[in-house]
Amino acid sequence: MTGIASIRTYKTESLPGSIRIFVHPDHRRKGIGKELLKHSVAEISKTGVSEVLFYTSSSAPAGSLFAEKLELKKEYDYSSNRLTISEADDALLNEWLDYPLGAEQEIFMAVWHNLTPEDRYGDLVCFYQKVHDAEKGQPGFVEYTYTEEKFRQREKAMNKTGSQCLTIICSAADTGEILGMTDISWSPSRPEVVFQGYTAVLPSVRRKGIGKRLKAEMLLHVKKNIPEAVFIRSGNTNYREPILRINEQLGFRCTNTVTVWKKGISALKAVTGGKKNSSI
Incomplete structure (x- = not known):
C-alpha cells in the first residue's frame, strides 16, 4: 500500500x-x-x-x-502531551487541594463513574454550553448546541467499547451549578495508559484555582485507584494557555504537535x- x-x-x-x-x-x-x-x-x-x-x-x-x-x-x-505519573509531585498536588483560595461560595466535589447521574444531565448541558459559547471568536469555533440526548448517546457509545470513564465535578454548594470538571478514560485491557479528556471551568469563576483543584483531585484518584496506570496522555489547543500552564507545572511534556x-x-x-x- x-x-x-x-x-x-x-x-x-x-x-x-x-x-x-x-x-x-x-x-x-x-x-x-x-x-x-x-x-x-x-x-x-x-x-x-x-x-x-x-x-x-x-x-x-x-x-x-x-x-x-x-x-x-x-x-x-x-x-499532545504526556505525564509519567510517578513523577507527579505529591506535595504540589496536596497543596492544590486547598484551592480555590478565598472562594466567595462554598463548593463540593463529586466523582462520577461512567454515567452521568440522571438528575445532573441538565446541569452538565448548561455547563458545556456556557464554556463552549465563551470560546466564540477562537480558532476553529463553530456554533453547537448541547443536549441531554447527545450526552446519553456518547456515554452509551463509550460503554460499548468497554472503556472506563471517570469524571470529577466541582459544584456550587448552594445552587448545585457545575463550576468546573475534568474527565479521564482508559481501557481495562491497557490500564497503563490513561487518557485525559475534557477539562474546563466556567468563565465567571476562573483564576481562582478550580482548574488546579480538579487536576489534583484527578491525579491523586488515579494514583490511588488505578495502580496499573503509568502515563496520562493529554491534548490541548495552543490558545488554552491556563490549562497548558497547569499541565506544565504538573510535569506534562509535549510529544507531538498537530496543526x-x-x-x-x-x-x-x-x-x-x-x-x-x-x-x-
Missing part, C-alpha cells in the same frame, strides 16, 4: 468535514497525495459540507509542506484540478 485517505462528516451541518491523507515515505512527491485528495474531495462534497479540515503532524514534516502547497489556511496547533488546516470545498476543487503528475 502506497497511500490511504479517509473522510469524516457529522450530522450537524454547521460542523466542517475532515480529510486525512497518508502516503508512504518511499512514495511521496509522486502525485499520490494529490490524487487521493481529488477523490476525497469528490466524495466529501456529496455530503453537503462547505469546509474541510486537514491535520498535519510535527512527526511528519512532509504533511505541512503538502498543506502549504495546497494553500490551506492554518487554523491552530494542537499539542489544523481548513479550506472551502469549491477552493479545494480548484486547487486539485492541476496536472495529474504534480509533485504535490
